[in-house]
Amino acid sequence: MTEFSLLDYAPVLVMFLVAIGFAASQILVAQLVGPRKRTATKLMPYECGKDPVGSARDRFSVKFYMVAVAFLLFDLEILFVIPFAVAFKSLLAAEQSGTVYYGTIAFVTMMFFLGTVVVGLLYEWKKGAFDWSIQARAEAIAEAAELKRKGGVFSRFRKAA
Amino acid sequence: MEPALGSYLALSGILFSIGAVGVIYKRNAIGMFMCIELMLNSVNLSFVAFSRHYGDVTGQLFVFVVMSVAAAEAAVGLGIIITFFRNRLSVDVDDASILKN
Amino acid sequence: MMNIFLAELADPNVSIPLVLPEMLLALTGILVMIYDSIRPGRRRVTGTISMVGLILSAVALFWIWSTPGQQLSAFGGMIVADSLRMSFTAVFLLVSALTILVSTVWVEREDVHAGEYHTLLLFATVGMMFMASGNDLVIIFLGLETLSIATYVMAGLRRRDLRSNESALKYFILGSYASGFLLYGMALVYGATGTTNVTQIALNTETAQFPALLLVGAAMLVIGFGFKVATVPFHIWTPDVYEGAPSPVTGFMAAGPKAAGFASFLRVFVLGFPLVVGVQASEFLHDSWITALTVMAILTMTVGNIAAIVQNNVKRMLAYSSIAHAGYAMVGFVGAGVAKTATGRDDAIAAVAFYMLTYAVTNLGAFAIVTLVARKNDRRTEFEDYNGIGFRSPVLAFSLSLFMLSLLGLPLTAGFIGKVLVFRPALEAGTSLMVILVVIAVINTAISAYYYLRLIVVMFFRERTEEWSQPKISTALAAVLAITIIGVFYFGIFGNNVIEMFSKYPVDVQMR
Numbered sequence: 001m002t003e004f005s006l007l008d009y010a011p012v013l014v015m016f017l018v019a020i021g022f023a024a025s026q027i028l029v030a031q032l033v034g035p036r037k038r039t040a041t042k043l044m045p046y047e048c049g050k051d052p053v054g055s056a057r058d059r060f061s062v063k064f065y066m067v068a069v070a071f072l073l074f075d076l077e078i079l080f081v082i083p084f085a086v087a088f089k090s091l092l093a094a095e096q097s098g099t100v101y102y103g104t105i106a107f108v109t110m111m112f113f114l115g116t117v118v119v120g121l122l123y124e125w126k127k128g129a130f131d132w133s134i135q136a137r138a139e140a141i142a143e144a145a146e147l148k149r150k151g152g153v154f155s156r157f158r159k160a161a
Numbered sequence: 162m163e164p165a166l167g168s169y170l171a172l173s174g175i176l177f178s179i180g181a182v183g184v185i186y187k188r189n190a191i192g193m194f195m196c197i198e199l200m201l202n203s204v205n206l207s208f209v210a211f212s213r214h215y216g217d218v219t220g221q222l223f224v225f226v227v228m229s230v231a232a233a234e235a236a237v238g239l240g241i242i243i244t245f246f247r248n249r250l251s252v253d254v255d256d257a258s259i260l261k262n
Numbered sequence: 263m264m265n266i267f268l269a270e271l272a273d274p275n276v277s278i279p280l281v282l283p284e285m286l287l288a289l290t291g292i293l294v295m296i297y298d299s300i301r302p303g304r305r306r307v308t309g310t311i312s313m314v315g316l317i318l319s320a321v322a323l324f325w326i327w328s329t330p331g332q333q334l335s336a337f338g339g340m341i342v343a344d345s346l347r348m349s350f351t352a353v354f355l356l357v358s359a360l361t362i363l364v365s366t367v368w369v370e371r372e373d374v375h376a377g378e379y380h381t382l383l384l385f386a387t388v389g390m391m392f393m394a395s396g397n398d399l400v401i402i403f404l405g406l407e408t409l410s411i412a413t414y415v416m417a418g419l420r421r422r423d424l425r426s427n428e429s430a431l432k433y434f435i436l437g438s439y440a441s442g443f444l445l446y447g448m449a450l451v452y453g454a455t456g457t458t459n460v461t462q463i464a465l466n467t468e469t470a471q472f473p474a475l476l477l478v479g480a481a482m483l484v485i486g487f488g489f490k491v492a493t494v495p496f497h498i499w500t501p502d503v504y505e506g507a508p509s510p511v512t513g514f515m516a517a518g519p520k521a522a523g524f525a526s527f528l529r530v531f532v533l534g535f536p537l538v539v540g541v542q543a544s545e546f547l548h549d550s551w552i553t554a555l556t557v558m559a560i561l562t563m564t565v566g567n568i569a570a571i572v573q574n575n576v577k578r579m580l581a582y583s584s585i586a587h588a589g590y591a592m593v594g595f596v597g598a599g600v601a602k603t604a605t606g607r608d609d610a611i612a613a614v615a616f617y618m619l620t621y622a623v624t625n626l627g628a629f630a631i632v633t634l635v636a637r638k639n640d641r642r643t644e645f646e647d648y649n650g651i652g653f654r655s656p657v658l659a660f661s662l663s664l665f666m667l668s669l670l671g672l673p674l675t676a677g678f679i680g681k682v683l684v685f686r687p688a689l690e691a692g693t694s695l696m697v698i699l700v701v702i703a704v705i706n707t708a709i710s711a712y713y714y715l716r717l718i719v720v721m722f723f724r725e726r727t728e729e730w731s732q733p734k735i736s737t738a739l740a741a742v743l744a745i746t747i748i749g750v751f752y753f754g755i756f757g758n759n760v761i762e763m764f765s766k767y768p769v770d771v772q773m774r
Contacts (some may be wrong), residue, residue, distance in 0.1 A: 014579070062243060065239060065243065069235070069236040069240075071231050071237065072235065072236065073232055073233070073236060076228065076229050076232045079225050079228060079229060080225065080229075083225070105276060115293065119292055119295075119296060122299070123295055123296065123299050126299035126300065127299055167688050170453075173449075174593050175448055176377055177442075177745070180442065180761075181439075181442070181443075184435070184439050190431060190435065194435070194438075195437050197438045197439055197442055200445075200446070201441075201442055201445060202441035202450045204445045204446045207449040207450070207453065207555075208449050208452065209455040210453075211449065211456075213748055213762070214453075215456045217456060217457075217458065219400070219452070219458050220399065220449075220452060223399070223400050223403075223449075223452070223458065226403065226404055226714070227403075227445065230403070230404070230407040230411075231413055233407070233737040234407070234411060234438055234441075237411050237414055237415055237434070238414070238438065239428075240415075240435050241418055241431055242431065242480070243417070243431045244418060244427055244585060245428070245429075245430075245431050246425045248422065248424050248427055249424065249427070250737055254431070254435070257427075257432060258428075259424055259425055259428055259506075
């Protein structure tokens with residue numbers, strides 16, 4: 001067992017910093033660039049798309065399921081990429097010393113695999129699985145326009161925007 | 162001191178049995194499906210334990226395959242359960258009884 | 263660079279050419295999927311692309327088959343090219359092509375989303391092909407799940423029909439339950455022998471670290487595979503699922519996945535758990551699985567046939583008949599297990615493949631007519647719906663009668679040669695258990711005459727009370743009927759040619 005040194009865990013710290021930085025930058029960019037259409041739904045306290053007030057035994061939209069499944073499937077792709085990434089260096093080394101082109105084979109195979117995953121993504125996109133709802137979007141736009149015209153209860157937010 | 166192969170296998174066997182009995186016992190399609198997932202994952206535990214015992218990576222490779230298959234099965238299975246629910250407004254398997262003699 | 267790349271593809275450890283049929287078909291599946299997402303609803307185009315893919319795949323298969331000096335295995339022994347794989351793959355491709363033709367009628371009538379249907383069918387076929395070509399438990403499991411997941415969806419394709427929903431739900435729950443057992447069996451076999459390669463498993467049985475685990479694992483595998491090929495007592499799902507699924511899909515499920523199940527069942531048991539004389543663990547294991555499968559075969563034939571007699575729904579009757587046929591095929595399977603020489607074993611394997619071929623051709627022909635008679639939403643599938651159609655639609659009635667006679671096993675039809683071939687290896691073994699098995703199989707054939715002939719009687723000698731409007735036979739369906747009728751006679755009369763082809767590349771595992 002080698003001696004314990006806190007410095008060995010420095011990469012973990014870097015990883016944490018990158019994670020925090022990424023999250024912060026996303027919020028910042030969204031604040032700066034994102035369009036603002038204030039609707040009753042959008043001004044609700046955030047609870048992952050559910051109504052914050054009311055029965056918790058409610059059924060929720062099937063669209064959550066669509067997103068969850070898409071996430072699950074594309075998330076699993078990493079399962080096959082990581083072993084490839086770990087082994088790739090030694091495969092390349094083997095390729096340089098031997099006659100069998102394992103490195104190239106592995107690379108081509110992995111590209112083929114990723115290509116298939118991209119095709120799956122395109123298919124979902126074309127099928128409209130990522131479209132939350134065309135109807136809901138139209139309603140939201142109409143509602144925002146309405147509120148803007150009327151002023152109404154949300155008028156005090158308008159200054160901030 | 163790490164646990165012996167036997168204890169992993171025992172745990173895996175117990176989890177598998179819980180899943181297998183659960184599928185028979187549960188009447189809710191989602192619950193049954195969760196029990197099936199439990200069965201698959203208990204098998205994964207066996208695979209990893211054997212893989213370590215033999216110092217052979219095939220077992221771990223098998224686990225990768227099983228995990229991706231389980232994900233695909235979850236996607237399709239929940240889809241089937243949802244279509245059933247839409248037409249029946251229930252996920253109780255006892256309601257699936259049109260096809261009988 | 264290009265040369266290096268090509269050389270790599272032919273590298274003995276990779277050898278792309280050996281999986282060319284599978285790859286071509288998988289790529290076609292992806293192509294159909296993309297085409298359908300860009301231009302939805304073009305049934306004819308997706309159907310044509312699928313057919314072209316199947317033909318290309320068949321060409322690749324026959325290229326491997328007819329080129330001498332091919333490698334026997336690829337991907338480090340995970341994929342093999344022996345006659346077990348070749349013959350079963352040919353069956354799958356034929357089943358898939360016929361299913362696409364049969365379903366043209368149904369797809370148009372019910373306005374099914376054809377692109378998805380064709381994609382799923384192609385992926386299911388790829389899964390079946392990997393089940394036959396895989397010589398490794400990993401590949402077999404992967405192929406089986408690719409097949410199963412696609413078939414679960416196909417069973418539920420009529421989304422608004424409760425029967426179809428129910429069929430898909432039952433198939434899904436029970437199918438994944440069986441997959442769980444199969445997988446646990448694989449884990450235990452891996453644990454006992456330390457390898458997942460079937461050839462290696464056979465070598466390692468004598469040095470197995472945990473012989474008890476091997477036995478339990480084999481039992482679990484019997485449960486898993488037994489479910490997939492629908493043998494008693496793991497058959498309960500079959501009638502419900504077959505009745506509820508759309509008719510063309512039912513035809514596919516009875517012919518394709520069953521054959522695929524037999525392909526890997528045969529490989530794992532006959533080649534993976536062979537008899538090694540003098541090694542106690544192996545002798546015990548071999549003895550146990552032979553006895554277990556013999557009992558299963560007897561139960562399967564008997565229960566299937568007796569239950570079929572009391573059915574009033576044609577699809578359910580055909581479902582029970584498919585259970586009975588799984589029983590007959592298992593007679594050949596057990597025969598392959600008890601064969602004393604490698605040639606005897608290979609002949610028995612070829613016989614099972616040939617049996618599945620004859621069953622697939624006959625069954626798909628029958629389901630083509632069931633689809634045609636059933637009309638929209640599979641409404642007319644009762645025996646009464648066939649009353650007296652005999653002389654009003656002679657083409658349909660006579661071909662359906664021919665298929666029934668072939669299922670029964672009348673001489674000159676495919677079913678007869680198939681039955682003779684699968685019963686022979688068991689008889690040749692000569693032990694009393696095998697003789698009893700064959701006697702029961704023959705008695706069962708006699709029992710089955712009742713319900714097969716009943717359909718013929720109903721068609722020709724019953725008075726029709728309802729209106730009968732002659733269904734239009736489309737070109738695709740006419741092609742299916744022509745192929746299957748010619749097939750029934752060709753295999754029945756010139757079956758030897760096919761059998762010769764089926765045993766061209768002996769299995770690369772020697773008997774010990």
